[in-house]
Amino acid sequence: MPEPSTPEPSTPEPSGFLTGLGVSRGRAAGPAIRMAAPPTLPPPRPATDHATDHAADHAAEAAIVAQALAAVAADLTQRATAAGRATGRATAAGHADGTAAEAAEILEALAMIAEDPVLLEDAERRAREGMDAARALDAAFAEHRDALAALGGYMAERAADLDDLRHRAVAFALGLPMPGLPAPGHPYVLVAEDLSPADTAGLGPDVLALVTERGGPTSHTAILARGRGLPAVVACAGIMDVPDGTVVGVDGGTGEVAVGLTDEQAAEVREGDRADRARLAAGSGPGRTKDGHPVKLLLNIGSAKDLRPDAEGVGLFRTEFLFLDRTTAPSFEEQVAAYAEVFAQAESVIVRTLDAGTDKPLPFLGLPAEPNPALGVRGLRVDRLLPDVLDTQLDAIAEAARKTGAEAWVMAPMVTTVAEASGFVRRARARGIARVGAMVEVPAAALRAGRLLREVDFLSIGTNDLAQYTFAADRQHSALADLLDPRQPALLQLIAMCAEAGQEAGKPVGVCGEAAGDPLLAPLLVGLGVTSLSMAPVCVPAVREALAGLTLAECRDRALAALS
Amino acid sequence: MAHRTVVVASAGGLHARPAKLFVQAAARLGVPVTVRLGEKAVPAKSMLGVLSLGAGHGAEVTLEADGPGAEEALDSLVALLSRDLDAEEALDA
Numbered sequence: 001m002p003e004p005s006t007p008e009p010s011t012p013e014p015s016g017f018l019t020g021l022g023v024s025r026g027r028a029a030g031p032a033i034r035m036a037a038p039p040t041l042p043p044p045r046p047a048t049d050h051a052t053d054h055a056a057d058h059a060a061e062a063a064i065v066a067q068a069l070a071a072v073a074a075d076l077t078q079r080a081t082a083a084g085r086a087t088g089r090a091t092a093a094g095h096a097d098g099t100a101a102e103a104a105e106i107l108e109a110l111a112m113i114a115e116d117p118v119l120l121e122d123a124e125r126r127a128r129e130g131m132d133a134a135r136a137l138d139a140a141f142a143e144h145r146d147a148l149a150a151l152g153g154y155m156a157e158r159a160a161d162l163d164d165l166r167h168r169a170v171a172f173a174l175g176l177p178m179p180g181l182p183a184p185g186h187p188y189v190l191v192a193e194d195l196s197p198a199d200t201a202g203l204g205p206d207v208l209a210l211v212t213e214r215g216g217p218t219s220h221t222a223i224l225a226r227g228r229g230l231p232a233v234v235a236c237a238g239i240m241d242v243p244d245g246t247v248v249g250v251d252g253g254t255g256e257v258a259v260g261l262t263d264e265q266a267a268e269v270r271e272g273d274r275a276d277r278a279r280l281a282a283g284s285g286p287g288r289t290k291d292g293h294p295v296k297l298l299l300n301i302g303s304a305k306d307l308r309p310d311a312e313g314v315g316l317f318r319t320e321f322l323f324l325d326r327t328t329a330p331s332f333e334e335q336v337a338a339y340a341e342v343f344a345q346a347e348s349v350i351v352r353t354l355d356a357g358t359d360k361p362l363p364f365l366g367l368p369a370e371p372n373p374a375l376g377v378r379g380l381r382v383d384r385l386l387p388d389v390l391d392t393q394l395d396a397i398a399e400a401a402r403k404t405g406a407e408a409w410v411m412a413p414m415v416t417t418v419a420e421a422s423g424f425v426r427r428a429r430a431r432g433i434a435r436v437g438a439m440v441e442v443p444a445a446a447l448r449a450g451r452l453l454r455e456v457d458f459l460s461i462g463t464n465d466l467a468q469y470t471f472a473a474d475r476q477h478s479a480l481a482d483l484l485d486p487r488q489p490a491l492l493q494l495i496a497m498c499a500e501a502g503q504e505a506g507k508p509v510g511v512c513g514e515a516a517g518d519p520l521l522a523p524l525l526v527g528l529g530v531t532s533l534s535m536a537p538v539c540v541p542a543v544r545e546a547l548a549g550l551t552l553a554e555c556r557d558r559a560l561a562a563l564s
Numbered sequence: 565m566a567h568r569t570v571v572v573a574s575a576g577g578l579h580a581r582p583a584k585l586f587v588q589a590a591a592r593l594g595v596p597v598t599v600r601l602g603e604k605a606v607p608a609k610s611m612l613g614v615l616s617l618g619a620g621h622g623a624e625v626t627l628e629a630d631g632p633g634a635e636e637a638l639d640s641l642v643a644l645l646s647r648d649l650d651a652e653e654a655l656d657a
Contacts, residue, residue: 105581105584108584109580109581109583109584112584112587112588112611113611115611116610116612116613117609117610118606118610118612118613119610119612144612144616147612147616148612148615148616151618155615155616155618158615
């Protein structure tokens, strides 16, 4: 039966609801726009025996090749100009914006690659020899990509840029939307299969909320969204089928996505969000339960610019975030400056030493690829191969503390055994670092929490990795999201063991994983005996409010119920 | 055939910004110039070609060109490569 040709009348109700996992609280409404996936090549067209008969076709394909490269270059040049203007504005306003200037330079260099006459010649030649335009572009890029990748180091990183250019050019040749973040020029809800760290780094202020088809509660999308206070829903089946431009309402708390809102309904969603935020912002002060039991509310930060006055210090300073894009090791002086900048502005800071791993490789370490990186050389284990890196970092932390007069707390990621912890403690204390701790992300460390606390001054539980390793479930795997749910009793039991060991030893045991920033989970963690909660700055008000609404006894009841 | 040999002065080698400035300058000349490093020769106006040379700081590259204007063209490129373009960037910032 043919489709009805008349458009359906607009309905007063949302045309449907989709449900995923709400991973970052807040509500937003706006037109959904999908981020296009990299194009796949269509099957090759049948080979022609008499190429000369098809000379005209081939010339046409060659012309498409040229248009595609020109379009990609023009798009990049336009973006470079926009980034350049942003730099100009920032400079005029009295603060130089190195990031925008750098972005402009990178985009300009990419445009020059898209305009490269040698690349154009290669691709055109392949088209004239009988390839369709998409295939000719694909093949020409592939050849140059391999040449760059073979050089290693900085050049190998440019190989990934070439892939991006290739996707764009091939998409143009196939008449598909250009992949990459949309830039519609108005606020929108970003919809994607999943988002990589590279995608999320480029998110502009136009993005109102994130909805992804895949991803779990600890995926990059979730962490980034919480960090920026963007409502987000992940593992939302069906969202990629919603046509671009459909107005959707996103509730990052409940995980509900209303599809096809009217303007009035969209306005209601926004008004509700404003009211929620105003109420939360009115709260202030240190973390307390209803009956006054103190729970420190701390911040997870990547650099000084993430600091907010609204907390009791920093519970997790992710130092690797300062150096993610570096191909050469950061110097001692550079590290001292970066740490001192944070120490000077926060009352207490727990510095985590470099945590390179699967999901955040540090190019300057030059670690070899591993078949199973989550179970490989990551976190403190890197010290087995490159001891100088930790020595330099500990020196820099100690020096930054001396310069600022701050009391530096330092902790190591991925501690697994007591021997590893005591080795770390010895090296940190030798430099005069005041408080030395260990992260608990590996079940082996949680099981030995009592013994670990004879070596270290404090523990900090990274619930994301602890869940991944306890449940043998990749934290990026959307099909296993239920196993990574922080309410899983086995995970809570490990947290309880650590907290009890801390109470016996009279030493602090905090949680710095994503669970700490969830207002439903935070009281439960406090009930288990956790003494501090460290979270993305945007989570603090809601957690403060949640704790203030319950007594310690009520928190304990919740914990007991969850464990049973 | 005119040719010049020059040592890459930029601290980071002929990568990133220095490569961009070099290729832009070469494209403006109107004289086809070839850059050679060891066995490998690439057109100077090709960003991918120049990057794929992997010419680091201190690398000795040879520039070649033919025809009218070749000498002047090479002189201008030699002058560019003899400067530390990375350091100039630092001054800009």
